Each structure stands twice: as structure tokens, then as C-alpha cells.
Amino acid sequence: MTIVDTKNGAQRSSPAFSIIEILVAMSIVGVMFVALYSGFSAGFAVVQLSRENLRATQILQEKMETIRLYTWDQINTPGFIPTRFTDTFYPSVTNQTDTGLIYTGTLSLATAPITESYSNDLKLITIKVEWSSVGVLRKREMRTLVSHYGLQNYIY
Numbered sequence: 001m002t003i004v005d006t007k008n009g010a011q012r013s014s015p016a017f018s019i020i021e022i023l024v025a026m027s028i029v030g031v032m033f034v035a036l037y038s039g040f041s042a043g044f045a046v047v048q049l050s051r052e053n054l055r056a057t058q059i060l061q062e063k064m065e066t067i068r069l070y071t072w073d074q075i076n077t078p079g080f081i082p083t084r085f086t087d088t089f090y091p092s093v094t095n096q097t098d099t100g101l102i103y104t105g106t107l108s109l110a111t112a113p114i115t116e117s118y119s120n121d122l123k124l125i126t127i128k129v130e131w132s133s134v135g136v137l138r139k140r141e142m143r144t145l146v147s148h149y150g151l152q153n154y155i156y
Helices: 019-068 072-076
Strands: 003-004 011-013 084-088 102-109 122-133 136-147
Touching: 019 102, 019 122, 019 136
Parallel strands: none
Antiparallel strands: 003 011, 084 102, 102 122, 122 136
16 A cells, blocks of 8 residues: 655555455464464373373272282182272372262282293282273273282281
């Protein structure tokens, strides 16, 4: 756009932007805003998923440490070790209505998958944890071998 100065007849340019320049700038700002928002959303989702995985690992580790303290007779007593359990995302919740995620787990005790002469002195313990997060079923598992003459004999 040009403006004609009526005093001396000189032409000068207007410092204003055209509508096309404004639309291009607004579309660039819009794309940047959407990218920033999706980056934050993805980042928060990754952090939440890693917190859920960490809590599942803590639950598995807690069960493993409990098993480690049992004697061989306790491990072989039917019904002594519960085969099903539940736990919450927040371990120290006092209000049962706000527990967050619920982790359900199973514990199985089987003979060791070996054919050595000492196979009767070993048990395979498998602990599995499942939970639903954002409509997706997530699973974690830990396995260990427990020995008749293992660490639990040195505790007592």
C-alpha cells in the first residue's frame, strides 16, 4: 500500500502487514502451539507410564523378598503362600476410595525346570502383576529359583 503525501507529492510505504502475512504468521504460531502441547502431553504420559512400571516392579520385589524369608517347609506347605494378591498404586493410602490404580497379581510355585540330581531341592517361583492403564492391560513378571538349602536358613 502506498500513501501519497499531499504537501510535497512524495510517495511513502505503509508499515502495516498484509492479510496474507498475518495468516501465514498465525498458522505458524498455531502449528508451534499444537507441537508444544502434544510434546507436553506425550511427556506426561511417558512419566506416568514409567511411574506405573516402577510401582509394579516394587510390588514384585516386595513379594520376592517376602518369599526369600520363608523356610523350605513354609514354601512347601499348601496354602501358606497366597496365590493371588492385590495392591494399590499408592502404598500408604489410608482412604480406600482414592487408591489410584489397582494391581492384581498371581504367584505360582512349581518344580524347577532342571533334571539334575538336586532338582527336588529347588522350586521355581513366578510372580505376575497386571494392571489396566488408559484402557491398556499391562503385565510384568519375575521368576526365581528357591533352594532347600538357600539363604533363608541363615536368617533364623
